[in-house]
Amino acid sequence: MASADAVLALGPAEYASIVTADVVTLIAGHTPDTTDAGRSALSGLAATILDMPAWIAVGLMGLTLSVACRKRQRQRRFVFRR
Numbered sequence: 001m002a003s004a005d006a007v008l009a010l011g012p013a014e015y016a017s018i019v020t021a022d023v024v025t026l027i028a029g030h031t032p033d034t035t036d037a038g039r040s041a042l043s044g045l046a047a048t049i050l051d052m053p054a055w056i057a058v059g060l061m062g063l064t065l066s067v068a069c070r071k072r073q074r075q076r077r078f079v080f081r082r
Contacts, residue, residue, distance in 0.1 A: 001055035020057040021050040 001018060009015050024032050032050060049057060 001053075001058050005053060005055055018054045019050065020052050020054050023054045023058070024050065 001023075005017050008017065021032060032046070
């Protein structure tokens, strides 16, 4: 996402960054609806995330998954050495 955004920024045409809503539209096949009247706080958060550059949203998800799913050393409890 970051490299595609950089190519668009350095290209001859007018700079238009790739926003997260564009990526969601490509994956889901329709534009995400954030105008849900019942959940104003959640729809505001969703609108904020969808307006961010795509490389930030995808990067944060990747970083979160990398930290959450990393291989950890097994913690040993009550180990008595002889």
